[in-house]
Amino acid sequence: MSSIPSEPIISVRGLEARYGEQVILRDISLDIYPNEVTVILGGSGCGKTTLLKNILRLQEPVCGEVTMLGQDILGCTEAEYDAILKQVGMLFQNGALLNSISVFDNIAIPLEQHTKLSRDIIERIIRVKLHLVHMSHAIHLLPSELSGGMKKRAALARAMALDPVILFCDEPSAGLDPLTSAALDDLILDLKKQLNMSIVVVTHELASIHRIADRIIFLEQGNLIFQGTLSQAKQAGIPSIETFFRAGKYD
Amino acid sequence: MEQIRCSEGTLFLSGAFTKKQVPLLHFEAKRLLRHHQVSRIDPSGIASMDSAGVALLEEIILWSSHVKPVMLLPAVPEVQAVMDTFRSVGIPKVKLSLRAGWFEQTGHNFLQRMKVLYESLLLASEICYWSLVGILNRKAQKRGSTLQQCIQLGYNALPIVALLSFIIGFILSLQSAGQLRNFSANIFIADLLSITMVREMGPLITAIIVAGRSGSAIASEIATMQVTEELDALRVMALNPIRYVVVPKFHAITMMMPILVAFSILVGELGGAVIALGYLDLSLHTFVTRTIEIISLKDLIVTFTKSTIFAWLIVIIGAHFGFQVKGGAEGVGKATTASVVASIFAVIIADAIFSLLYL
Numbered sequence: 351m352s353s354i355p356s357e358p359i360i361s362v363r364g365l366e367a368r369y370g371e372q373v374i375l376r377d378i379s380l381d382i383y384p385n386e387v388t389v390i391l392g393g394s395g396c397g398k399t400t401l402l403k404n405i406l407r408l409q410e411p412v413c414g415e416v417t418m419l420g421q422d423i424l425g426c427t428e429a430e431y432d433a434i435l436k437q438v439g440m441l442f443q444n445g446a447l448l449n450s451i452s453v454f455d456n457i458a459i460p461l462e463q464h465t466k467l468s469r470d471i472i473e474r475i476i477r478v479k480l481h482l483v484h485m486s487h488a489i490h491l492l493p494s495e496l497s498g499g500m501k502k503r504a505a506l507a508r509a510m511a512l513d514p515v516i517l518f519c520d521e522p523s524a525g526l527d528p529l530t531s532a533a534l535d536d537l538i539l540d541l542k543k544q545l546n547m548s549i550v551v552v553t554h555e556l557a558s559i560h561r562i563a564d565r566i567i568f569l570e571q572g573n574l575i576f577q578g579t580l581s582q583a584k585q586a587g588i589p590s591i592e593t594f595f596r597a598g599k600y601d
Numbered sequence: 602m603e604q605i606r607c608s609e610g611t612l613f614l615s616g617a618f619t620k621k622q623v624p625l626l627h628f629e630a631k632r633l634l635r636h637h638q639v640s641r642i643d644p645s646g647i648a649s650m651d652s653a654g655v656a657l658l659e660e661i662i663l664w665s666s667h668v669k670p671v672m673l674l675p676a677v678p679e680v681q682a683v684m685d686t687f688r689s690v691g692i693p694k695v696k697l698s699l700r701a702g703w704f705e706q707t708g709h710n711f712l713q714r715m716k717v718l719y720e721s722l723l724l725a726s727e728i729c730y731w732s733l734v735g736i737l738n739r740k741a742q743k744r745g746s747t748l749q750q751c752i753q754l755g756y757n758a759l760p761i762v763a764l765l766s767f768i769i770g771f772i773l774s775l776q777s778a779g780q781l782r783n784f785s786a787n788i789f790i791a792d793l794l795s796i797t798m799v800r801e802m803g804p805l806i807t808a809i810i811v812a813g814r815s816g817s818a819i820a821s822e823i824a825t826m827q828v829t830e831e832l833d834a835l836r837v838m839a840l841n842p843i844r845y846v847v848v849p850k851f852h853a854i855t856m857m858m859p860i861l862v863a864f865s866i867l868v869g870e871l872g873g874a875v876i877a878l879g880y881l882d883l884s885l886h887t888f889v890t891r892t893i894e895i896i897s898l899k900d901l902i903v904t905f906t907k908s909t910i911f912a913w914l915i916v917i918i919g920a921h922f923g924f925q926v927k928g929g930a931e932g933v934g935k936a937t938t939a940s941v942v943a944s945i946f947a948v949i950i951a952d953a954i955f956s957l958l959y960l
Binding site: 448449450464465466467468470471474475477478479481482486492494512513540541543544545546 | 620621623624627651652653655656657659660679682683685686687688689692693694927928929930931932
């Protein structure tokens with residue numbers, strides 16, 4: 351889509367991650383551009399989630415550099431890191447909502463902690479965010495009273511609470527029914543178009559990839575084997591990518 | 602520059618309307634609108650906006666339209682897009698506080714308690730049933746789990762039971778020794794000590810230690826399994842969680858509790874003997890014969906019966922709170938605490954009932 355890429359909003363250079371002795375990611379270098387939906391894909395266990403966690407410094411990489419919003423994430427101070435995190439939202443694979451408080455309070459956490467907004471304004475924001483993910487009815491429920499898909503949507507509302515510049519979504523549509531999943535994709539496109547968010551999505555749902563992806567990053571067993579647009583990926587002639595896209599077509 | 606301006610009935614908004622500015626602008630807008638009547642709002646000067654800004658704008662519209670509706674002029678396209686996305690118009694308002702009245706709450710709590718009682722009785726009957734079945738049929742249990750539980754719930758508790766019983770026996774005798782000496786009734790230390798240790802202190806001390814040690818372990822183990830869906834997984838594998846998890850503990854504690862109590866009584870007597878022999882100048886022979894003489898068979902039967910009942914109460918209450926857990930890590934902590942408090946309470950109440958029945 352955007353043929354003239356501007357300055358990357360996230361750039362990763364030579365990232366390597368290990369889990370004990372096992373190397374999870376090998377020499378990853380990639381760029382993520384503003385106002386685009388970047389989809390990280392690859393088979394299960396190829397290190398997609400690990401890559402996200404390393405980019406966000408939730409896990410410390412063995413070596414490499416990550417620059418996000420012009421800040422060196424791995425080398426910056428705790429305060430600078432916090433400042434970056436306030437501009438970032440993340441949707442975890444299982445939602446990771448705090449279990450002992452309601453959905454409303456979960457979404458209120460970032461708003462109460464990082465802004466001085468009054469209660470009325472916060473309430474309005476939360477209602478809007480929950481409405482955007484079609485979860486208005488669950489405002490008072492506890493996370494343990496939600497289904498997996500509902501947890502995920504509530505968690506997405508929490509990730510959007512501070513109107514982040516970059517939104518990371520770890521498998522947003524996994525475990526959702528096709529209708530909800532399509533609605534979520536539309537929401538992601540809306541966020542990109544109307545609010546100029548940059549969105550990084552980890553997924554392996556082909557339908558979803560076709561709907562939302564501007565740019566894809568393909569991982570295979572810890573190696574980055576392709577980055578570029580979707581059409582480039584299909585023409586690149588890389589066997590594993592072709593298999594990946596063929597696997598989803600049943601006709 | 603002023604971001605909110607009012608002239609000729611029009612409210613001009615300009616600059617950035619984002620989280621950072623909104624708290625101040627909120628205050629500003631409130632102040633302005635108190636003095637001015639506004640019929641139009643012009644947001645065309647707004648350069649950037651986020652959801653907090655939109656929420657504020659809606660609040661402003663709400664305040665200024667209490668007399669007659671205000672007109673909202675269009676904003677620049679980028680800001681308009683943000684406004685359209687985060688519009689709360691048409692989203693139904695929800696009641697934020699769901700607090701019930703005092704009577705409603707009391708009634709609700711009462712019903713809730715009755716339900717908990719009913720459920721725990723149900724669980725107790727189920728545990729008892731499967732424990733009886735489990736004596737003969739060990740198929741649905743992990744092999745060796747009863748022995749393992751015996752070690753964990755019984756053998757590992759020996760040191761702490763010994764230490765506390767010794768100290769209790771010692772203190773009891775020490776406190777009474779002075780009085781007995783005044784009346785030259787030294788010999789009665791043996792009666793006093795054995796009656797207290799056998800009838801009360803032995804079973805009670807042991808039950809409280811077991812409730813704190815093993816009751817909490819049972820509750821937290823089951824609660825964690827519940828939270829991590831392990832119990833569901835057992836269920837799916839066609840295993841009854843009660844049979845698989847609770848029954849071995851039930852068997853183990855039923856076997857170990859009388860042994861622990863007997864041990865506690867013996868060590869308590871030992872602690873008392875130190876005072877009796879050392880301070881009250883009784884001979885070992887007198888102390889031992891007197892102790893044995895004073896204990897009746899009925900005392901022993903009641904003691905071991907009630908300690909078994911205590912053990913069952915502890916397992917059932919621990920399991921009950923474990924199965925009832927809600928929420929994540931915090932729920933496990935709460936369940937554990939609640940189970941310890943409830944089982945100590947239940948043990949003391951049961952002890953009181955036994956004392957009244959078999960005085």
